[in-house]
Amino acid sequence: MSLDLRDFLDEIDSLGLLRKVRSAHWEHEVGAIADHNVKRNKYTLLFDEFKDFPKGFRVLTGALVDSKRFALALGLPPTLTDMELVKLLKDNLASKPKTQKKYSAKFVDSAPLFENVMEGDEIDLYKFPTPKWFEGDGGRYIGTGDAVVTRDPEEGWINVGSYRMMIKDERTLSLFLEGPRHARFMIQKYWDRGEPAPIAVSFGHHPLIQLAAGLEVPSGVSEYDYAGTLAEKPYEVIKGPITGLPLPADSELAIEGYVYQERTSEGPFGEFMGYYSSGTTESPTVKVEAVYHRNDPIILGACVGKPPHDTVYFRCPMRAALIWDILGKAGIEGIKGVWCHPAGYSRAFTVVSVEQMFAGHARMAGYVACQCRPGAISGRYVVVVDEDIDPSNLDDVVWAMCSRSEPATGIEIIRGSLGTPLDPIGDHQSGKHILEYTSNRAIIFAVKPFARLLKGEFPRVVEPSPEVKARVLKKWSDIFAD
Numbered sequence: 001m002s003l004d005l006r007d008f009l010d011e012i013d014s015l016g017l018l019r020k021v022r023s024a025h026w027e028h029e030v031g032a033i034a035d036h037n038v039k040r041n042k043y044t045l046l047f048d049e050f051k052d053f054p055k056g057f058r059v060l061t062g063a064l065v066d067s068k069r070f071a072l073a074l075g076l077p078p079t080l081t082d083m084e085l086v087k088l089l090k091d092n093l094a095s096k097p098k099t100q101k102k103y104s105a106k107f108v109d110s111a112p113l114f115e116n117v118m119e120g121d122e123i124d125l126y127k128f129p130t131p132k133w134f135e136g137d138g139g140r141y142i143g144t145g146d147a148v149v150t151r152d153p154e155e156g157w158i159n160v161g162s163y164r165m166m167i168k169d170e171r172t173l174s175l176f177l178e179g180p181r182h183a184r185f186m187i188q189k190y191w192d193r194g195e196p197a198p199i200a201v202s203f204g205h206h207p208l209i210q211l212a213a214g215l216e217v218p219s220g221v222s223e224y225d226y227a228g229t230l231a232e233k234p235y236e237v238i239k240g241p242i243t244g245l246p247l248p249a250d251s252e253l254a255i256e257g258y259v260y261q262e263r264t265s266e267g268p269f270g271e272f273m274g275y276y277s278s279g280t281t282e283s284p285t286v287k288v289e290a291v292y293h294r295n296d297p298i299i300l301g302a303c304v305g306k307p308p309h310d311t312v313y314f315r316c317p318m319r320a321a322l323i324w325d326i327l328g329k330a331g332i333e334g335i336k337g338v339w340c341h342p343a344g345y346s347r348a349f350t351v352v353s354v355e356q357m358f359a360g361h362a363r364m365a366g367y368v369a370c371q372c373r374p375g376a377i378s379g380r381y382v383v384v385v386d387e388d389i390d391p392s393n394l395d396d397v398v399w400a401m402c403s404r405s406e407p408a409t410g411i412e413i414i415r416g417s418l419g420t421p422l423d424p425i426g427d428h429q430s431g432k433h434i435l436e437y438t439s440n441r442a443i444i445f446a447v448k449p450f451a452r453l454l455k456g457e458f459p460r461v462v463e464p465s466p467e468v469k470a471r472v473l474k475k476w477s478d479i480f481a482d
């Protein structure tokens with residue numbers, strides 16, 4: 001399996017899922033086309049031939065919008081279903097020690113990234129066809145599907161996160177960091193010492209890195225190592241000449257620079273919940289010291305707005321696997337499946353299926369799924385269902401909610417959980433610190449009451465036995481062939 005973005009695009013092309021879009025304008029047109037495309041779950045789009053930009057300077061959207069493309073990014077067959085992917089990730093990948101040496105990032109000595117270098121006065125971030133995605137956006141966002149690399153100055157570990165970055169001028173970017181982000185804590189440590197924080201950012205790379213950088217990978221674990229473990233192949237990186245920070249060796253376009261405490265206005269930006277909730281923010285400033293790019297660079301875009309959008313699907317199986325893994329590590333047995341629904345943008349509608357073994361079992365599962373890091377950030381609803389319910393089947397889940405949850409006793413509210421300024425129903429007082437935001441959660445227990453289950457008193461579900469079902473399906477296979 002190759003971990004080069006261009007090879008990944010060839011694979012997508014061979015499935016008939018890649019389309020080239022020529023002559024779209026970076027201002028509003030790329031966003032409008034990408035948004036319409038993803039809502040029909042269609043193609044991976046490669047935008048080229050922007051007016052006033054060299055031919056070959058490209059923007060990619062829709063890289064990971066379904067199970068086929070997600071599986072390909074991990075080197076898996078594109079035929080796996082959602083729940084097969086989650087189970088596989090959870091069993092074989094997510095529960096492995098993430099720091100397994102054999103899959104740690106591998107440093108290489110050369111990379112096509114350095115085919116073009118801009119330093120000092122030559123630096124001009126406007127040389128690339130960076131989209132202004134939607135009319136309501138406050139500027140051009142070069143960092144959407146990006147990989148922001150920082151180092152913890154005390155512990156030395158490398159973090160890679162996706163955080164939005166807007167172009168402020170030829171040499172300056174803004175960096176938007178929500179509260180509980182690893183990069184925020186690392187950068188603060190440099191500032192506390194009176195130093196600017198070194199930063200390296202890749203704006204185009206194999207989507208495996210996007211997949212790890214956009215998810216709540218445990219603290220102390222580099223997303224490069226995590227991605228390598230997922231793909232069972234070390235991710236190749238190259239040392240940035242200025243900061244020493246590792247950049248993806250297949251990076252298409254990258255910068256190195258420093259993050260300063262000095263604030264700059266950024267936003268509004270159409271966010272993943274589907275709203276312009278946080279308005280204009282005062283965010284840290286990134287001064288760019290060098291820009292590197294391959295010939296004909298590709299910006300990996302993530303066009304975000306009302307779901308479904310580019311960052312919804314890929315985070316569903318990944319987040320579900322992470323939550324399932326944590327439930328297991330918390331000692332909760334009997335979990336039969338976890339799914340994070342795309343309509344809840346992967347974060348706000350999580351379903352956990354459990355085979356209840358004792359009274360209170362469903363509660364243990366619901367509370368841990370709701371409050372663990374990948375489940376807590378921007379969460380809203382967790383639904384716990386029995387083992388006969390497929391968590392990824394919304395009809396089944398809603399049926400269980402309607403027939404097994406008692407509104408007066410089966411819904412529990414947790415107040416004051418981790419919140420975000422991106423929440424459209426959040427409490428947006430001016431001057432509020434980003435770390436102060438809270439929001440509430442509901443856990444819906446759509447499970448058979450355990451006492452009745454134990455006594456065998458819960459009514460049988462109306463359905464044929466597996467034997468009768470198998471017999472009729474075989475006999476009338478012509479009717480049920482597809």
Ligand SMILES: Cc1cc2nc3c(=O)[nH]c(=O)nc-3n(C[C@H](O)[C@H](O)[C@H](O)COP(=O)(O)O)c2cc1C
Binds near residue numbers: 145161165176177179
């Ligand atoms: C495309 C994309 C864009 C994102 N933009 C931001 C952002 O602007 N700010 C932010 O704090 N988190 C953003 N996130 C969420 C973080 O990437 C995610 O929570 C990740 O876990 C952060 O890494 P960390 O856990 O190492 O801090 C984004 C995620 C994706 C997939």
